[in-house]
Amino acid sequence: MQKANKKVEVFGAVRVSTTTQGADEKESPQQQKEDISYWLEKNNFPPVKHWVEDIGKSAREFSQIEYGNLGKALNKIQKSKYEKGSKLLIFANSDRFSRAEVGTALTKFTDIIFNKGIDIVFVNLDLHISSNLPENTISQQIFLVFASFQQNSIYWKNT
Secondary structure, three states: OOOOOOOOEEEEEEEEOOHHHHHOOOOOHHHHHHHHHHHHHHOOOOOOOEEEEEEOOOOOOOHHHHOOHHHHHHHHHHHOOOOOOOEEEEEOOHHHOOOOOHHHHHHHHHHHHHHOOOEEEEHHHOEEEOOOOOHHHHHHHHHHHHHHHHHHHHHHHOO
């Protein structure tokens, strides 16, 4: 776990694909916000400054990044001046980021960390991927996240 940075600007990402998912207590936007807030407090990070909500956006096609509020937030961050690692994007669950094919998801994921210099946290994995870590360490963490993506994809295909 990386040392908490009190100067980091936190973006809390909340996404559900369907209204049915949004009504599920475990997947609801409110529950995602509570999980994110709890993790930040537990790990001595500042609270969320910007909630980024994409309701009815699929992570399979990256619609939350292509046309949603998450994409708008990432573009706004990229256009601003900031130090690498001073922005944190946090998800309650890794599948809130992606259910896309591995190659596509990997491209988006690495762009956020390596090219944009934005840290990412997945609460369900208790994992903070810092853009300031050595590249091989980040790569190992990314493989853990992708294993989680694949596990969730298998679950959703079988339900």
